Amino acid sequence: MGRRIIITGVPGVGKTTVIEGALKKLEEEGIAYRSINFGSFMFDVASREGKVKDRDQMRKLDRGIQKELQRMAGKAIAAIEGNVIIDTHCSIRTPQGFLPGLPEWVITELEPDMLILVETDEDQILQRRLKDPTRIRDMEGGKSIGEHQQFNRMIAGAIATQTGCTVKFVKNQDFLLEQAVLDMAESLR
Amino acid sequence: MGRRIIITGVPGVGKTTVIEGALKKLEEEGIAYRSINFGSFMFDVASREGKVKDRDQMRKLDRGIQKELQRMAGKAIAAIEGNVIIDTHCSIRTPQGFLPGLPEWVITELEPDMLILVETDEDQILQRRLKDPTRIRDMEGGKSIGEHQQFNRMIAGAIATQTGCTVKFVKNQDFLLEQAVLDMAESLR
Amino acid sequence: MGRRIIITGVPGVGKTTVIEGALKKLEEEGIAYRSINFGSFMFDVASREGKVKDRDQMRKLDRGIQKELQRMAGKAIAAIEGNVIIDTHCSIRTPQGFLPGLPEWVITELEPDMLILVETDEDQILQRRLKDPTRIRDMEGGKSIGEHQQFNRMIAGAIATQTGCTVKFVKNQDFLLEQAVLDMAESLR
Numbered sequence: 001m002g003r004r005i006i007i008t009g010v011p012g013v014g015k016t017t018v019i020e021g022a023l024k025k026l027e028e029e030g031i032a033y034r035s036i037n038f039g040s041f042m043f044d045v046a047s048r049e050g051k052v053k054d055r056d057q058m059r060k061l062d063r064g065i066q067k068e069l070q071r072m073a074g075k076a077i078a079a080i081e082g083n084v085i086i087d088t089h090c091s092i093r094t095p096q097g098f099l100p101g102l103p104e105w106v107i108t109e110l111e112p113d114m115l116i117l118v119e120t121d122e123d124q125i126l127q128r129r130l131k132d133p134t135r136i137r138d139m140e141g142g143k144s145i146g147e148h149q150q151f152n153r154m155i156a157g158a159i160a161t162q163t164g165c166t167v168k169f170v171k172n173q174d175f176l177l178e179q180a181v182l183d184m185a186e187s188l189r
Numbered sequence: 190m191g192r193r194i195i196i197t198g199v200p201g202v203g204k205t206t207v208i209e210g211a212l213k214k215l216e217e218e219g220i221a222y223r224s225i226n227f228g229s230f231m232f233d234v235a236s237r238e239g240k241v242k243d244r245d246q247m248r249k250l251d252r253g254i255q256k257e258l259q260r261m262a263g264k265a266i267a268a269i270e271g272n273v274i275i276d277t278h279c280s281i282r283t284p285q286g287f288l289p290g291l292p293e294w295v296i297t298e299l300e301p302d303m304l305i306l307v308e309t310d311e312d313q314i315l316q317r318r319l320k321d322p323t324r325i326r327d328m329e330g331g332k333s334i335g336e337h338q339q340f341n342r343m344i345a346g347a348i349a350t351q352t353g354c355t356v357k358f359v360k361n362q363d364f365l366l367e368q369a370v371l372d373m374a375e376s377l378r
Numbered sequence: 379m380g381r382r383i384i385i386t387g388v389p390g391v392g393k394t395t396v397i398e399g400a401l402k403k404l405e406e407e408g409i410a411y412r413s414i415n416f417g418s419f420m421f422d423v424a425s426r427e428g429k430v431k432d433r434d435q436m437r438k439l440d441r442g443i444q445k446e447l448q449r450m451a452g453k454a455i456a457a458i459e460g461n462v463i464i465d466t467h468c469s470i471r472t473p474q475g476f477l478p479g480l481p482e483w484v485i486t487e488l489e490p491d492m493l494i495l496v497e498t499d500e501d502q503i504l505q506r507r508l509k510d511p512t513r514i515r516d517m518e519g520g521k522s523i524g525e526h527q528q529f530n531r532m533i534a535g536a537i538a539t540q541t542g543c544t545v546k547f548v549k550n551q552d553f554l555l556e557q558a559v560l561d562m563a564e565s566l567r
Contacts, residue, residue, distance in 0.1 A: 154346025
């Protein structure tokens with residue numbers, strides 16, 4: 001059986017860039033990971049089960065059905081052979097507050113080996129978002145970004161306690177992307 | 190089925206004032222919430238079950254019985270029709286340390302939609318307590334209040350992971366009560 | 379039945395010194411505690427079950443077997459008559475990140491009454507480690523120590539929610555050991 005690593009980070013922290021850099025490095029060493037986006041994977045499960053036709057319908061599902069689909073997705077990922085990265089969020093900022101992306105019924109099925117939080121100073125994240133025209137709509141201040149990162153750490157403590165997985169913080173600081181990539185690669189090695 | 194919203198906050202943060210303001214606003218819009226104090230509700234359950242005669246006896250109950258009563262209270266609240274606010278504490282400061290007000294066996298029965306933490310700067314809370322003669326007895330410093338609020342956030346992370354509920358922070362800052370009321374009303378709408 | 383108190387703290391915080399001081403004080407009052415190191419206790423369980431011959435083998439055990447041994451150790455400790463201190467870690471810093479020392483399947487068996495975190499300023503911990511030649515190998519900076527203490531608090535929030543135990547912070551500050559001992563003794567009394 002391979003390893004299951006959950007990788008999270010608030011929007012704009014540069015999670016995808018770090019993952020791609022690390023996977024390229026590992027590929028050169030002959031270490032392979034399948035990268036799964038949890039949201040997309042769950043949508044595939046839901047479509048296959050005939051519960052939804054498009055992604056918009058996902059949010060409108062009955063709570064019980066949503067829970068069941070999440071559980072099924074977690075179980076299906078845990079059954080995959082080889083090393084797997086699960087690309088998702090500890091929590092998502094919504095008008096109703098922070099929505100946990102990895103509730104108990106998902107993580108106990110997933111049984112991850114490690115949870116990685118990609119983080120950096122909230123000011124740097126704010127600057128990165130300001131440069132990204134696709135993020136203009138739901139702009140928030142640095143303090144609010146810091147609060148989101150702090151909340152994700154609390155979620156991480158709960159996930160670690162529930163599953164026994166290790167929790168690793170990978171910093172993706174300005175001008176130090178290479179360091180972040182090396183850290184991430186080391187964690188996945 | 191209605192929504193179940195847990196509202197918490199350390200003593201002196203002004204939780205009740207914010208709730209009352211928000212409920213008044215919502216009433217004008219025809220949105221009704223039943224407000225339940227978790228402690229009182231549990232005492233009612235305990236009396237009905239013949240376990241206690243007065244509230245003092247509640248603290249002296251055997252741990253197993255207490256747990257069972259908490260679970261029953263959670264279940265009974267979850268069965269209530271319509272929107273419900275559960276007014277309680279993430280944790281209570283006791284001589285034995287912070288006692289969690291919403292342990293796993295309560296929240297998994299309750300299945301809340303949202304957990305709201307009413308917060309503000311610890312210095313403001315200290316000032317409010319100093320003006321309240323009923324709170325003189327167990328006075329604590331600002332640092333200690335800050336520690337309590339921080340611990341409640343950790344509890345919130347655990348509750349979100351366990352139940353999948355969203356977590357919302359409503360600030361009740363000096364001179365900005367109206368803003369807090371609007372935020373709270375928006376969360377309950 | 380006695381009380382079960384988990385006591386934790388990062389390396390160098392002086393946990394053992396505080397425990398020993400407090401137990402001495404309590405002994406004079408006729409209050410007895412059995413002090414158990416969770417790691418050693420688990421090794422004894424593993425040896426008795428014929429799973430390992432030496433402590434090095436403990437780390438290399440299959441995940442499922444490790445989990446089962448942890449659960450058995452938790453259960454066995456819970457069955458001990460009289461007051462028990464469980465000396466362990468909320469989390470351990472490893473190359474794979476913070477490893478939780480008290481996962482869900484341990485704490486739900488243990489059913490602790492209280493979780494004590496011995497803490498102090500990270501700078502003081504750093505100074506103490508610098509003076510201790512046995513700790514030279516895995517030296518880390520003050521910021522990193524602070525991060526570890528913060529993560530342990532998050533773990534504490536999750537443990538409290540899962541078990542209903544209280545969480546107490548005992549400060550072991552420079553020049554104030556006697557205060558820490560009194561605080562600890564008061565918690566155990």
